[in-house]
Amino acid sequence: MSEEIRDDMSFAEMLEASEAKPLYAGKIVKAKVISVSPTECVVGIDGSKHTGVVTLREMSHDPNAKMEDLVKVDDELDLVVVKTNDQEGVDTLSRVRFEAQKGMKDVAAEERPVVGQMINDVRAEIETIIDKQKAVIAEAALAHKLEAETIDVTLPGEEVVIGKEHPLNIVLNELKEIFIGLGFSIAEGPEVELDHYNFEALNIPKDHPARDTQDTFYISDNVVLRTQTSGMQVRVMEQKKPPIRIIAPGRVYRSDAVDATHSPLFHQIEGLVVDKGIRMSDLKGILELFAKKLYGEDTVVRFRPHHFPFTEPSAEMDIQCYRCHGAGCPLCKGEGWIEILGGGMVHPKVLKNGGVNPDEYSGFAFGIGLERLVMFRFNIDDMRLLYENDLRFLSQF
Numbered sequence: 001m002s003e004e005i006r007d008d009m010s011f012a013e014m015l016e017a018s019e020a021k022p023l024y025a026g027k028i029v030k031a032k033v034i035s036v037s038p039t040e041c042v043v044g045i046d047g048s049k050h051t052g053v054v055t056l057r058e059m060s061h062d063p064n065a066k067m068e069d070l071v072k073v074d075d076e077l078d079l080v081v082v083k084t085n086d087q088e089g090v091d092t093l094s095r096v097r098f099e100a101q102k103g104m105k106d107v108a109a110e111e112r113p114v115v116g117q118m119i120n121d122v123r124a125e126i127e128t129i130i131d132k133q134k135a136v137i138a139e140a141a142l143a144h145k146l147e148a149e150t151i152d153v154t155l156p157g158e159e160v161v162i163g164k165e166h167p168l169n170i171v172l173n174e175l176k177e178i179f180i181g182l183g184f185s186i187a188e189g190p191e192v193e194l195d196h197y198n199f200e201a202l203n204i205p206k207d208h209p210a211r212d213t214q215d216t217f218y219i220s221d222n223v224v225l226r227t228q229t230s231g232m233q234v235r236v237m238e239q240k241k242p243p244i245r246i247i248a249p250g251r252v253y254r255s256d257a258v259d260a261t262h263s264p265l266f267h268q269i270e271g272l273v274v275d276k277g278i279r280m281s282d283l284k285g286i287l288e289l290f291a292k293k294l295y296g297e298d299t300v301v302r303f304r305p306h307h308f309p310f311t312e313p314s315a316e317m318d319i320q321c322y323r324c325h326g327a328g329c330p331l332c333k334g335e336g337w338i339e340i341l342g343g344g345m346v347h348p349k350v351l352k353n354g355g356v357n358p359d360e361y362s363g364f365a366f367g368i369g370l371e372r373l374v375m376f377r378f379n380i381d382d383m384r385l386l387y388e389n390d391l392r393f394l395s396q397f
């Protein structure tokens with residue numbers, strides 16, 4: 001580079017200096033075409049300390065000089081461009097073409113072929129730079145991306161904690177499978193229930209003492225949080241004709257205080273079979289089969305008479321404690337037996353309320369408390385554990 005040309009010069013000053021002693025000696029052509037005239041093509045690179053000037057006059061000193069000798073992309077240029085390393089650098093170079101073409105209008109007609117050729121050559125060179133730079137940018141972007149996204153495969157992985165089925169669902173799913181295997185289907189109904197289905201249609205009128213044991217949350221006089229899934233008996237009978245064979249699992253509510261065996265929210269599974277000629281022995285057979293499938297073939301069951309307003313006759317089914325085989329132990333609280341469900345023959349009034357003719361059809365129903373099954377099954381002595389969502393507890397099942 002000429003000594004008179006200094007890095008701190010403005011572009012205009014450089015131009016000035018180059019007049020006296022042309023800076024360009026077949027060496028540098030970079031970036032912006034500042035102006036084009038018959039004798040001069042001023043090309044500089046914006047922002048580069050190596051801004052240079054090329055004059056056609058200078059070029060024509062050696063008419064045999066090849067463009068590649070005259071127009072060289074030196075390492076410095078690469079450096080400058082690489083430094084921009086972004087779209088802007090490419091855009092700057094792209095502008096050169098445009099401005100060079102703009103300048104052609106000032107060139108005399110007879111000079112145009114020469115100047116045009118010059119510009120084309122410069123342009124070709126610059127296009128090469130642009131293409132090269134595009135590749136450099138793409139490569140740099142890729143390298144950056146690879147760098148940024150490097151994964152150290154030797155680092156220990158983050159542990160993915162996979163949840164487990166809740167014990168209530170484990171048993172519920174087993175129970176569903178057993179009943180589906182026996183030809184039952186699954187029915188679902190509302191937890192916010194009409195007093196009619198929860199009580200009235202089940203033969204529990206407003207003044208019936210059974211309401212005392214099933215106090216609940218009243219939404220209004222006629223709408224309650226259901227205290228039992230038994231209301232599903234009537235809902236299902238209204239919806240489909242016998243033969244009916246369903247179970248209806250779901251949440252139920254009672255205004256009970258929380259303790260080891262009570263919760264204001266718990267789960268029941270209702271069962272209902274209605275057909276011609278259904279008898280108490282069918283109920284006993286199905287429930288005994290169910291108990292054996294759930295607790296093992298050697299499970300012993302017994303039925304005790306009981307009272308429910310919506311079944312007649314009614315019974316409760318106990319299973320013999322598997323731990324002590326009836327002798328009495330802490331698991332069965334010394335009883336030797338554990339009550340797991342209530343059931344009976346559907347009361348004729350309830351059949352009628354469901355639109356089924358009791359002279360033609362009979363049926364049995366049962367209600368199972370899910371929590372009880374689960375606690376007995378997994379030997380859990382406090383019901384609250386089932387609702388606390390403590391992973392230390394839940395991960396044991």
Ligand code: DAH
Binds near residue numbers: 311368
């Ligand atoms: N719904 C009763 C309760 O919550 C349980 C029950 C007893 C359901 C007898 C029945 C049944 O279907 O027949 O205590």
